[in-house]
Amino acid sequence: MLTPQWLDELRSRISLSGVIGRTTRLTKAGREFKACCPFHNEKSPSFTVNDEKGFYHCFGCGAHGDVIRWMTDQRGLSFMDAVKELAVEAGMELPAPDPRAARRAEEQKSLHDVMAAAQSFFVHELSTEGGAAARRYLETRGFPARIVQEFGFGFAPDSRTALKEALHQFPHEMLVEAGLRIVVEDRDPYDRFRNRLMLPIHDARGRVIAFGGRILDTAKTDAPKYLNSPDTPLFDKGRTLYNLHRAAPAARRTDRLVVVEGYMDVVALAAAGIAEAVAPLGTALTEHQIERLWRVVETPVLCFDGDAAGKRAAKRAVERALPLLRPGHSLRIVSLPGGMDPDDLIKAEGPQAMERVLEGGKSLVETLWEAERDASPLVTPEDKAGLKARLLDHVETIQHPDIRSLYRRDLLERFDSFAFARRDRQRGSPRGVAPWRAAAPPPMPAQARDRLRRIGNGDGLLAAVVAGFIARPAFLARHAETLAKVDSPDRGFAATIDALIEISERTEPLETAALHTILAERRLKVPQPSDYAGMRFGFLEAGSGSGGDELAEALSLLVERPAIEAALAEATRRFEQELSDEAFAEQQRLRERKLAFEARLRQMASSRAGQE
Structure with missing residues (x-):
């Protein structure tokens, strides 16, 4: 099997x-x-x-x-x-035939037949006189006929035995095992779904494995608004994402996968032309579901309602994702305005408004920072120390060492700016905003300052990092994914980086001399000391015990630099257009982050060149 x-x-x-x-x-x-x-x-x-x-x-x-x-x-x-x-x-052996597994597969096949028959029954009932209330509800939602048909809407009659009678060709035990009937002591068995608008739930191959039902009689306050099938041999709600079989092909075309809170949100987005949406099924997003999302796109967009419950759901999703993070894979978080759900926003402002919301998502690290910063008042030093402790607790859950290190640095930078920076009012600040002014950097020797200027403005840092990996090839495999993110305008260095990434995949040990030979044979550019302005980074010096760590940090700075500069330019443009408090605060936050970036680069430079 x-x-x-x-x-x-x-x-x-x-x-x-x-x-x-x-x-x-x-x-x-x-x-x-x-x-x-x-x-x-x-x-x-x-x-x-x-x-x-x-x-x-x-x-x-x-x-x-x-x-x-x-x-x-x-x-x-x-x-x-x-x-x-x-x-x-x-080098794998084909598994021997397993009679028990074959029997389970046959049973599952039979259960698929049961679910397909149930789906046909529910769809038929929607068109009958008894399904009139369900049809009226669909009309109030504004779902076009093609959406109703595509998503397979149906209706479960208000009867305890209607489904059993319609599926009389299947044994009663199979209906129970499929989650369609309920057996309790001292009572007759009965149909699970009654007087509900029905939606089929499919597996990745498009087969019906479960159902979701929305109540139509709102006067029944003791009944759940939405009812899903229980876990069965076909259905595991913690491993299933609603609509994935339709959303995955669409997501691969758009390179975007949207996760919303419920399956009616998915339908509303599809009706508005956003086909790449999925939803969990009555539970918070699980680790397995996050992994399934990453198999489709590298950075799914999680869309939550803008109310308190939505914020709590966003924080839970962040906490679930942190231990799973790996290079290139993350989440973006968006919150809908004013407590709206997707259908509310689309009806009020149109699909374009929903697209704007999806384009403006926050990174996972920013969402984590804001959630903990806003979790409780931060008045006393003890309050602020508690914030720092919570942030570091989250960081420690991250399994990937490079990502854990980068998160620690990012969150501590945000915390230091929040807790320690001086607040100085500046003339011209919009509506009396008191921006935080970064402390002036310590002076450094003129020669080192000149070298730093050339490194910061040109490709010196890039050349030094490439030279570092040639000098320390044992670190190539560990950092190849991060190195692949470097976008160099220098075609010579770009070709050298591609070659280093390719060479890193080899299984034999790498040596600097061999690297030089390979690069020379391919006529690729090898950095010279003049390319990195004569700076003597620690990772370029033989025998430096911390060279590997410094090389990894220099690489992360190299990847981070263009992102910071682009974000700061965009924030400045936005502030000049809007002149709002929010835009000004974002510009200042990014400015402080750039100053911190430059301070670290200056520190790396000063520790060597500043001693000449």
Whole structure:
């Protein structure tokens, strides 16, 4: 029996780019590979291969799949022949047939038949006289007929036995196991869903595995407004995302996946033209669901209602995500205005307003900072110390060492600015805002200051970092993903970086001399001391025990610098247009962050050059 876990292990052991590269010429492009699509004729490459996500995709013809799909579609093998060939390559034994697993698979297949029959029954009942109230509710929501049909809306009659009678061809035990009937002691069994508007819940393959029902008789205050199927052999609510089977293809086209609080929010967004939306099912977002989101896009957008409950849900999602963070994968958080849900906002201001909200999301670290800062009054030193302790507690949950270090630095910078900076009123501040003025940096020798100016304004830092990795190749594999984020205007250094990332994937030990030989053979640019203004960074000096840590920090500064400068330029532009307190505060926050960035770079420079 080929279980999903066994197939996932097979995929993880195989290099997708290695398999595809045997018949298709691939070119490294950052963390991905590009090529002209092998499935259709084209002159410019639109076919990408992503080893981290484990799939290929063509933006021209839409071809998409994993390594098994490649073997079946491109090589023409059957599914089992493809699996057998890949298993030999991965050094894995095919699992022996398991009679119990085969029996469970047959039972699940039968349960799928039950759920499909139930869905047909609910859809039919919506069109009958008994479904009139459900149809009127759908009209009040403004859902067009195509949306009602696409999402499979139905109606469960107000009867304790209607579903059982309609599905009489299935044993009663199967209806109970599928979550459609309820058995209690000393009472007759009865249908779980009664007098409710019904929505089917699908798995990733588009099969019905559960249902959600919205109450229509609002006078029943003791009944839940929404009722979902219980966990069954087909349905695990903590591992299922509503609408993922429709949203994933749309998300891969737009590179955006939106997570909302409920499935009616998903339907409202689809009706407004936003097809890439999913929702959890009655629970807070789980770790497994976050991992499922990251398999589709690297930074999903979590959209919460703007009320207190929405803020609590956002904080819970952040806390769940922190231990799972890895390079390139995060979350963006948006809150809807005025306690609205997506449908309210779309009806009030149109789909464009929803798009604007989704484009203005906050980063995960910013959401965490604001949630803890606003959690309680910060009046006394003890209050502020408590804030710092909570922030550091969150940081310690992050498993990835580089991300943990960067979060600690970011949050401590925000805390220091909040807790210690002097508040000086400046003339011209909008409406009496008292911005925090960063302390003047300590003086430094003129020679070091001149070198720092050249490093900060040119490509000196980039050249030093590249030289550092050539001098310390053992650190390449550890930091290759971060290095891939460097965007250099110098084509020579950009080509060298691509080569270093490619070389880092080799299994044999790397040595500086060998690197020099490879780069020379490829006629790639190797940094010279003159390229980094003669600065003597610690990671460039032989025998420096902390060189690896300093190299990692210099790389993070290199990646962070353009983002800070772009954000500050945008904040300044916004302030000049709006002249608002909020815009001014954001400009000052980014200015302080840039000053802190420059202070750290100056410190790294001063510790060496300043001693000459």
